Amino acid sequence: MSAPLYPSGTVRALLATDLVTDATRAALQARLDAPVHEPVFFEPHTYALFQTVAARLIPQPDRAEPIDVVGGVDKRLAEGKADGWRYDAMPPDREAYRLGLGGINQAAEALFQHPFVALSESQQDAVLEAVAAGTAPGENWQQLPVGRFFEEMLAELTENYYAHPLAQEEIGYVGMADVPGWTHIQPNSLEPREPEEVK
Amino acid sequence: MPDEEVLEEGVLNPIKTEIQDPLLQAILEENGTSLTAPTELEQPAPVPNPTEEVDCVVIGTGAGGAPLLARLAMAGLKVVALEAGPRRNPITDYATDEKAQSFLFWNDERLSAGKNPVAFGNNNSGTGVGGSTLHYTAYTPRAQDDDLHLHRDFGVGVDWPFGIDELEPYYTELEQFLGISGPTPYPWSGPRSKGYPLAPLPLNGAALLMQQACAQLGIQTSPAANAALSARYYQAGIGWREACTNRGFCQAGCNVGAKASMDVTFLPLAEAHGAEIRADAFVTEIERDEKGRITAVVYEQHGQTVRQRCRHLFLCAGAVETPRLLLLNELALTSGQVGKHFMAHPGMQVWGTFSEDMRPYKGIPGGLISEDTHRPKDADFVGGYLLQSIGVMPVTFASQMARGRKLWGQQLRDYMRNYNHVSGINILGDCLPHESNFLELADEKDARGLPKPRLHFTAQENEQRMNAHSEKLMRDIWTAAGATDLWSFERYAHVIGTARMGLSGDDAVVNPDGRAFDVPNLYICDNSVFPSALSVNPALTIMALSLRTADKFLAAQARLDGNN
């Protein structure tokens, strides 16, 4: 079965209707209208490196304006917020991101003799594969468990991506239309407000 | 600041004798009966010392704290609940959006150690007026009698100090009061005095496919008991609550009021009977007199430090914050059991992709159950587990998939485009206490300057065997249902143990009534007092214990009054 595609424009259209509660609309509209994030925690070089890494982890070649997945991390770290837990083997989040992104650059230098941002996409992917597999070279990994760092970073970027209304539209999610409630909950049974797959 | 070390230590342990710091001595004196008021200089930030003393302070308003708060208030006692989290209005403040709802979770950082570090935050623990019930899936199966007797039946773990007959009346009372939807008769758990007050909720896609596949494999299933209303329900002392609209968002908070979270059930009942609930009130200290009786608690609220005096304390802060407060305050430690025997339910999940359009956001996530695996005949492990169909919200699913399946790049986006075609089953199974699984205070401090809790968890052989058994079974079920691209996710959910109940203060923190063995006016009631993990979801049993603890306390008070 090939993965389904859904029509675009449906979530914006939904948000304009009274099928969505005010609280839900406010949350989603704020994300749709968010201005470009200026880094607060990361310095510009590291931020650019992070964006390049994120573009390989969550590639968006189909979007003229990619959904920003790193801005939220920068904001969270600047505010010192946590999500309730951390692997004991990991240093605090700020430290982990600094060491981890630095480690990715060290691996890029060791494997391809250039910083990560200067590599081709396939070289970048090779570096990230080594990080994911826990085999990446680089002295920072002496201080940071490489596999755990990759998992944490990937999970956070993935959450930021799929929290965006347009990414939710991409996967055909319309749970945000929460006013009327749902009656067609059996398989293959849709309500009028649920977009059908494009064949 | 040279005094910082002493200050921190002193604030955490206000009754330690070796405190030399004059500032702290002043605070300590104020706690006692000293009549000499400290001068401005000695005490730059005095903790206001209200003369008012209440009968009971309850710390935490979740499944453990809320029912007893109502019970105590209804008995005419003056009670105050202190809740670290905020009070919100579900109807206006709850977005149907996972990120916007992250305020429902206990987001202060916990350190997860061991070979199977447990995820906290949205995997585990909530905050706010209503505690973790604000975001629970509301599966409410009863424990069975043999769940309380693992040691009797298998020679491992420990037994509960009483049998199911002690809990049955409370289960019944709760099911009727909360308006639990479920099938009557329910196929598994033992004798019950009453059926469920409401019919089961409708089954969604995942539940229906699991039901069909289990039927093919000879596994009995049933619509689950769920604390969401399948019809409008009148609740004594509260009024009408609206029926569930199948919006599938229970884990990020119900904006309909259909789900029996504490904020729409026991807490308004408690307030109607005079209980006071103070939100955003984070308790840091528990004060005692020289005889060891608790005299007051100190909490922080909106940047102020406040002291509340009390005759009795009910500690219901959950299985992490309860032992943390006990350790921070060096309270109830004589048994040496505080923080020990931390357990977490094996919560193995198996996901598959279906050709059917499933839309996993619709319908209550807690739909179908099977307890046929309660004591499997071919088990190579102790205890058992139950099977449940699961619904899933997109961000939670994506995040878990990234961690568990480790897809990234184009593969990740391609897989996620199947979101509307995925369905999952999970188990919750018993977990044996083990000495290597425990909670301790770390050196690292949180924003308040208090040590962070560190929790060690390693799945032992029993948990590993149970995982293997259940994974195979769930894969068989989804294969029979026609799923492709199966993957499993090993996880551990629910924090259990750490201040256990037992017959003797040598190996337990609280007695069978929930009272601390070594502090006469301290009761503990939440997930932490469970002597064993049970093979069912915990919330209904926590609430049953809560009502029972309140009744035992009230009976003890009545006896004391009679002696006067």
Ligand SMILES: Cc1cc2nc3c(=O)[nH]c(=O)nc-3n(C[C@H](O)[C@H](O)[C@H](O)COP(=O)(O)OP(=O)(O)OC[C@H]3O[C@@H](n4cnc5c(N)ncnc54)[C@H](O)[C@@H]3O)c2cc1C
């Ligand atoms: C996603 C999810 C789904 C779940 N689904 C189910 C389910 O379907 N069925 C089921 O039975 N269980 C379920 N659970 C588990 C269930 O919610 C918990 O087991 C239960 O609510 C725990 O009750 P408790 O009283 O021990 O703690 P809590 O309900 O967590 O209450 C503790 C309260 O104490 C407060 N507190 C802590 N420290 C302090 C302090 N220092 N000062 C003041 N207040 C403090 C906290 O803010 C919190 O409100 C689920 C949990 C999660 C995370």
Ligand code: SF4
């Ligand atoms: S599915 Fe029902 S109980 Fe759950 S959040 Fe929606 S309305 Fe509330």
